[in-house]
Amino acid sequence: xxxxxxxxxxxxxxxxxxxxxxxxxxxxxxxxxxxxxxxxxxxxxxxxxxxxxxxxxxxxxxxxxxxxxxxxxxxxxxxxxxxxxxxxxxxxxxxxxxxxxxxxxxxxxxxxxxxxxxxxxxxxxxxxxxxxxxxxxxxxxxxxxxxxxxxxxxxxxxxxxxxxxxxxxxxxxxxxxxxxxxxxxxxxxxxxxxxxxxxxxxxxxxxxxxxxxxxxxxxxxxxxxxxxxxxxxxxxxxxxxxxxxxxxxxxxxxxxxxxxxxxxxxxxxxxxxxxxxxxxxxxxxxxxxxxxxxxxxxxxxxxxxxxxxxxxxxxxxxxxxxxxxxxxxxxxxxxxxxxxxxxx
Amino acid sequence: xxxxxxxxxxxxxxxxxxxxxxxxxxxxxxxxxxxxxxxxxxxxxxxxxxxxxxxxxxxxxxxxxxxxxxxxxxxxxxxxxxxxxxxxxxxxxxxxxxxxxxxxxxxxxxxxxxxxxxxxxxxxxxxxxxxxxxxxxxxxxxxxxxxxxxxxxxxxxxxxxxxxxxxxxxxxxxxxxxxxxxxxxxxxxxxxxxxxxxxxxxxxxxxxxxxxxxxxxxxxxxxxxxxxxxxxxxxxxxxxxxxxxxxxxxxxxxxxxxxxxxxxxxxxxxxxxxxxxxxxxxxxxxxxxxxxxxxxxxxxxxxxxxxxxxxxxxxxxxxx
Amino acid sequence: xxxxxxxxxxxxxxxxxxxxxxxxxxxxxxxxxxxxxxxxxxxxxxxxxxxxxxxxxxxxxxxxxxxxxxxxxxxxxxxxxxxxxxxxxxxxxxxxxxxxxxxxxxxxxxxxxxxxxxxxxxxxxxxxxxxxxxxxxxxxxxxxxxxxxxxxxxxxxxxxxxxxxxxxxxxxxxxxxxxxxxxxxxxxxxxxxxxxxxxxxxxxxxxxxxxxxxxxxxxxxxxxxxxxxxxxxxxxxxxxxxxxxxxxxxxxxxxxxxxxx
Numbered sequence: 001x002x003x004x005x006x007x008x009x010x011x012x013x014x015x016x017x018x019x020x021x022x023x024x025x026x027x028x029x030x031x032x033x034x035x036x037x038x039x040x041x042x043x044x045x046x047x048x049x050x051x052x053x054x055x056x057x058x059x060x061x062x063x064x065x066x067x068x069x070x071x072x073x074x075x076x077x078x079x080x081x082x083x084x085x086x087x088x089x090x091x092x093x094x095x096x097x098x099x100x101x102x103x104x105x106x107x108x109x110x111x112x113x114x115x116x117x118x119x120x121x122x123x124x125x126x127x128x129x130x131x132x133x134x135x136x137x138x139x140x141x142x143x144x145x146x147x148x149x150x151x152x153x154x155x156x157x158x159x160x161x162x163x164x165x166x167x168x169x170x171x172x173x174x175x176x177x178x179x180x181x182x183x184x185x186x187x188x189x190x191x192x193x194x195x196x197x198x199x200x201x202x203x204x205x206x207x208x209x210x211x212x213x214x215x216x217x218x219x220x221x222x223x224x225x226x227x228x229x230x231x232x233x234x235x236x237x238x239x240x241x242x243x244x245x246x247x248x249x250x251x252x253x254x255x256x257x258x259x260x261x262x263x264x265x266x267x268x269x270x271x272x273x274x275x276x277x278x279x280x281x282x283x284x285x286x287x288x289x290x291x292x293x294x295x296x297x298x299x300x301x302x303x304x305x306x307x308x309x310x311x312x313x314x315x316x317x318x319x320x321x322x323x324x325x326x327x328x329x330x331x332x333x334x335x336x337x338x339x340x341x342x343x344x
Numbered sequence: 345x346x347x348x349x350x351x352x353x354x355x356x357x358x359x360x361x362x363x364x365x366x367x368x369x370x371x372x373x374x375x376x377x378x379x380x381x382x383x384x385x386x387x388x389x390x391x392x393x394x395x396x397x398x399x400x401x402x403x404x405x406x407x408x409x410x411x412x413x414x415x416x417x418x419x420x421x422x423x424x425x426x427x428x429x430x431x432x433x434x435x436x437x438x439x440x441x442x443x444x445x446x447x448x449x450x451x452x453x454x455x456x457x458x459x460x461x462x463x464x465x466x467x468x469x470x471x472x473x474x475x476x477x478x479x480x481x482x483x484x485x486x487x488x489x490x491x492x493x494x495x496x497x498x499x500x501x502x503x504x505x506x507x508x509x510x511x512x513x514x515x516x517x518x519x520x521x522x523x524x525x526x527x528x529x530x531x532x533x534x535x536x537x538x539x540x541x542x543x544x545x546x547x548x549x550x551x552x553x554x555x556x557x558x559x560x561x562x563x564x565x566x567x568x569x570x571x572x573x574x575x576x577x578x579x580x581x582x583x584x585x586x587x588x589x590x591x592x593x594x595x596x597x598x599x600x601x602x603x604x605x606x607x608x609x610x611x612x613x614x615x616x617x618x619x620x621x622x623x624x625x626x627x628x629x630x631x632x633x634x635x636x637x638x639x640x641x642x643x644x645x646x647x648x649x650x651x652x653x654x655x656x657x658x659x660x661x662x663x664x
Numbered sequence: 665x666x667x668x669x670x671x672x673x674x675x676x677x678x679x680x681x682x683x684x685x686x687x688x689x690x691x692x693x694x695x696x697x698x699x700x701x702x703x704x705x706x707x708x709x710x711x712x713x714x715x716x717x718x719x720x721x722x723x724x725x726x727x728x729x730x731x732x733x734x735x736x737x738x739x740x741x742x743x744x745x746x747x748x749x750x751x752x753x754x755x756x757x758x759x760x761x762x763x764x765x766x767x768x769x770x771x772x773x774x775x776x777x778x779x780x781x782x783x784x785x786x787x788x789x790x791x792x793x794x795x796x797x798x799x800x801x802x803x804x805x806x807x808x809x810x811x812x813x814x815x816x817x818x819x820x821x822x823x824x825x826x827x828x829x830x831x832x833x834x835x836x837x838x839x840x841x842x843x844x845x846x847x848x849x850x851x852x853x854x855x856x857x858x859x860x861x862x863x864x865x866x867x868x869x870x871x872x873x874x875x876x877x878x879x880x881x882x883x884x885x886x887x888x889x890x891x892x893x894x895x896x897x898x899x900x901x902x903x904x905x906x907x908x909x910x911x912x913x914x915x916x917x918x919x920x921x922x923x924x925x
Contacts, residue, residue: 178361181647185602186620186639190369193624193632235776242735243791243845244764253790257781276487280606283489284621302493303610309500318490326485 008337011330018324022140025133026095028107030116033134034291037115037125039068042311044075045120046110053080060085065114084114120313122301132317135293140324142209142288143275147267149213150274151220155263158224159251163232173225176218187215188277192286208287212274220270223262231258268332272325279321295321348652355648362640363416366633367409412633421637422630426623431634434619439638441510442615446604446642448531449538450597456543461550462577465558480544488541488603492610495537505532508612530613537607542600549592553585560584586657594650598643675712678881679734679767679849682708684743686729686905703729704740705905711849714875716882718896718913720889726905727885731853734883735769736760747849765795765845772854774834778826784837785822788812791844811840815870832863836870843874851883856891868895893917 021028037043048061062085064078090109094102110116119129161172179187191211231237237254281287282296289297295317301307307314415422421431460480464473486494499507506512510530511523557563558581566576608617616635623631686704691697703726711717721727732738734745736752744751752763771777778787788808792799799807812822815836826834835855842850852871856864868891874880886892892899893913900910909916 174361177358178365180598181358181362181644182365182636182640183598183601183605183643185605186636189605189620189624190366190632190636193627193629194369235771235773236779238737239769239771239777240790240794242737242764242769243794244761245790245794249794254779276489279487280489284609286624299489299493305500308493308497315493315497318493322486322490325487326482329481329485 008330008334011327011334015327015331018327019140022133022136024097025130025137026097026103027105029127029130029133030092030106030109030118031127031130032093032095033126033131033293035126035130037121037127040066040076040115040117040121040125041123042307043115043117043121043125045313046115046117047078048086049083052083058083058085060087062086063110063114063116082114084111086110086116119316120311122298122314123307128298128313128316131293131298132295132320135295135298135317136320136324138205138288138292138294139275139278139282139296139321142205142212142278142294143271143273145209146212146216146274146278147270149209150216150270151263151267153213154217154220155224155259157217158221159228159256159259161221162225162228163247163251163255169225172221176221179215179218184215185277185280188212188281189286191215192281205288205292208278208281212277216270216274220263220266223266224259227259227262228255231255265332265335268328268335272328275324276321348655351651351655352648355644359637359641359644362644363413363637364409366636366640367405367412412630416637421634424623424628424631426626426628426631431630434631435616435634435638438614438616438619441613442601442604442608442617443642445531445534445538445608445613445615446597446600448535449542449604450600452535453539453543453546453600454593456539457546457550460543461547462554462582464547464551465554466573466577468555476547480547483540483544486541488537488606489610491540492537492607495533496611499533506530507533510614534604534607534611534613537611538600538603541603541607542596545599546592546596549589549596550585553588553592554581556588557581557584583657587654590650590654590657593653594647597646597650601639601642675714677710678713678748679711679883680708680744680746681710681730681734682744682746684708684730684733684740684745686726686733686738686740702905704733707743707902707905707907709900709907709910711881711883713848713881714879715897716875716884716895718884718886718892718899719902720886720892720899720917721902723887724904725902727887727902728853730902731769731851731883731885734849734851735767736764737769761795765791765798766848767851768842768845768847768849769851769853770835770838770842770855772858774831774838774858775826777838778834778841780825780827783823783825784812784817784829787826787837788841788844791841795845807844808840811844812837814843814874815840830863831859832867835859835863835867839867839870839874843878846878847880849881849883851885853885854887855884857886857888864891871895889917 025033043066046063048063049058050061051057052062062083064080065082065084066076067079069076086108087110088108090106091104092106092109094104097103108116115127117127117129119127119132122128122131157172157176161169182190188211191214195207195211232250232255234254237250240250240254278287278294279296279299282289282294283300285297285300287296288294298314298317301314412422415430419430419432421435424431424434427434460476463470464476467473496507499505506529508530510527512526512530563576563581566580567573604615605617605620607613608615609621612618616639620632620635622628623635684704684707686702688701688703690699690701692699707726707730709717709719719727719730729738733740739753745753747763747766750759750763752760752767755763782790785805785808788811789804792802792804792807809819809822812818817833817836817840821829821833826837829837838855850871856867859867871882872895875882882895884892884895896913898911899913899916901908901916
């Protein structure tokens with residue numbers, strides 16, 4: 001779709017904003033991702049009120065605490081006798097930022113004994129919004145790291161293959177063809193099968209990223225190789241060669257910069273694909289596991305029939321995923337438009 | 345004909361390389377399930393020993409690879425340790441189901457994409473084109489996993505279509521036509537998921553291929569001559585556009601196979617997907633190997649067909 | 665036919681090309697047939713110190729191929745290129761690198777010969793960077809400024825990129841770059857052909873000044889007979905890969921010689 005400059009800026013800012021929120025889940029999330037509220041599994045999203053039971057309008061929005069129910073009922077009743085205010089910028093449970101600093105500031109919280117389940121809760125009574133924010137960070141970082149890995153390996157091989165040609169080129173391209181001859185998800189399965197099933201979650205995460213990167217290098221390599229093939233015949237490269245430039249100098253100063261455009265547009269396409277790959281693997285139980293959330297394992301609960309049909313808020317991670325995807329696609333169209341001046 | 349043989353040979357070599365790659369990958373799997381088998385009290389040690397000998401587990405890897413290859417040639421594809429039968433017997437019904445699903449999905453997706461893409465290319469400012477482009481952009485943003493879940497929700501709530509599986513349990517006296525209708529009803533959901541996921545991408549390809557030809561001077565010239573648009577389209581523009589589309593066809597098959605893996609699992613379609621997942625979770629390595637190899641066969645075969653089609657349809661390649 | 669040192673020049677021979685042959689093999693993409701094209705056949709010539717040799721001929725005669733061979737961008741199939749008595753085709757990598765300082769090629773199209781992402785400053789500094797081991801402790805910015813002064817390109821242009829400059833200015837940058845390592849021979853491959861007449865005249869004068877100042881030798885490849893007559897001390901005519909005529913400009917470039925494309 002054609003986009004004018006305003007829309008383009010808006011989508012890029014929205015994408016940036018979403019990344020910012022997902023990189024600081026501690027601040028934006030009301031609760032920790034593992035905090036359980038055993039009395040309230042599958043609670044609906046909390047209703048925020050402005051008018052209390054007596055009909056008075058309050059300045060601060062407020063919330064009624066939930067009443068635990070002993071029979072298996074669909075929803076929980078609100079205790080109308082108590083009103084607990086909603087507050088912004090509250091000091092609460094400490095969390096780590098980038099594993100280095102400890103902070104206590106939360107964006108939003110509610111006075112005790114009420115609960116703030118803006119997106120409802122899951123089967124263990126864990127706040128879905130908090131889990132989505134922490135999970136989003138995992139999925140996002142996995143996607144980005146994997147893209148960096150795939151682009152890194154692909155660029156290196158594409159550069160060497162295109163520049164030196166001959167047997168190296170033939171070898172690398174045959175290898176790429178081999179990797180591309182397998183549907184990527186099946187290849188992912190095959191590689192995942194090598195790894196032990198039950199590994200520590202941090203190891204699992206890193207291995208996941210490595211696996212994704214390993215699977216995805218072939219297409220970037222081909223693209224980069226194409227660029228290198230045409231770049232190395234350019235006159236300014238020949239001029240440098242005639243001056244006695246070493247191969248490293250030629251590659252680093254002249255040929256590599258020619259690839260930046262392609263790398264950027266490829267990155268914009270790869271990141272959502274890898275995020276999806278991580279989400280899919282985690283959904284199937286092959287990626288990030290409990291208790292670490294990921295949009296994949298959050299959505300996995302939907303495989304139970306009761307959850308699928310009755311608890312609509314469990315679909316929200318899917319909405320977040322779609323939103324992220326749409327923003328990335330717009331960003332990549334915007335990039336392509338900028339590069340070629342053509343409507344995609 | 346001379347051109348065809350090297351291309352076919354290339355595909356065969358590629359598949360051989362894929363088989364080596366699969367074997368290499370899975371040989372790297374830690375933990376020997378023959379050891380796990382031994383822990384299973386219901387299997388006698390003699391059986392385990394016989395299996396080990398048959399698969400040459402204690403021999404160096406080239407021997408093991410050849411054992412495996414010969415078992416493929418016999419249609420066995422190795423031995424499934426969870427199901428206690430040859431992998432081949434598990435594979436064929438599942439492969440057939442996946443093939444059924446994927447071919448139907450390809451058919452419908454392209455059948456939808458071609459007219460929409462042509463309209464978007466030929467009449468870029470009509471309301472139809474605007475709707476199409478908005479629709480495709482939105483659908484492209486929805487990953488197949490989510491599509492599958494949404495369709496499942498829709499099916500569960502409305503009960504118009506069954507929520508999964510391939511057949512309903514039916515009395516053995518059910519007629520063939522009833523069974524066919526039942527199958528069709530079960531196909532609706534997975535096919536819809538795959539088509540909704542792939543058609544937008546195809547529409548984009550069709551649009552750019554047709555738009556490229558449509559803007560060419562020879563088309564303008566003929567339009568100036570007064571040749572009606574429809575005839576122009578079918579006789580002159582599309583054959584040229586078909587060239588780039590045929591290459592896309594091969595590539596799209598690979599993407600569709602990966603997508604079908606997820607959809608099959610989510611919608612409980614008994615194809616290669618659920619089999620691969622189960623095998624992975626139970627460390628049934630020969631099954632995983634076989635599924636990976638088979639999916640690659642489909643893909644390479646699809647590309648080969650696409651290349652051959654291209655060769656047959658494009659006179660420039662033939663007459664050199 | 666070889667170009668021989670005429671009686672007029674008493675300068676020592678700097679560069680001698682002997683029986684150079686260059687053939688290309690092109691393999692058809694689909695049919696895999698190989699076709700052999702002969703670019704140069706038994707080309708021999710001599711360039712004396714401080715002199716300008718013009719190499720003229722129609723397009724496709726192999727002039728550019730010869731120019732590229734001289735700066736080792738192409739490897740001939742047979743023959744020798746002797747620079748100061750040494751065959752530059754048979755040198756060790758280190759010796760080759762130092763010989764490359766002495767011979768420099770200036771391309772016809774400056775827009776493609778200069779990396780559009782670099783600034784003028786970076787472009788002229790590049791040869792110094794490549795050979796920086798021979799300039800320990802030298803301030804490159806100083807040298808670049810000196811070089812750009814010599815080609816009369818003012819300070820305001822030093823931070824611009826090539827596409828912001830005119831054709832004539834770009835060739836000045838190319839010349840400054842070419843001159844950075846104080847080469848003895850500049851090979852000018854149609855270096856003035858892409859410019860308008862006034863720029864051509866200015867740059868031709870600049871080149872002549874530089875030659876006088878620093879004793880440079882030029883091998884000027886061109887199809888422009890006027891320029892050849894104006895700049896050259898000797899002329900060689902190349903046709904279909906062979907030298908068909910050579911001598912003084914007055915003898916060779918007579919009015920009866922048809923203008924070539």
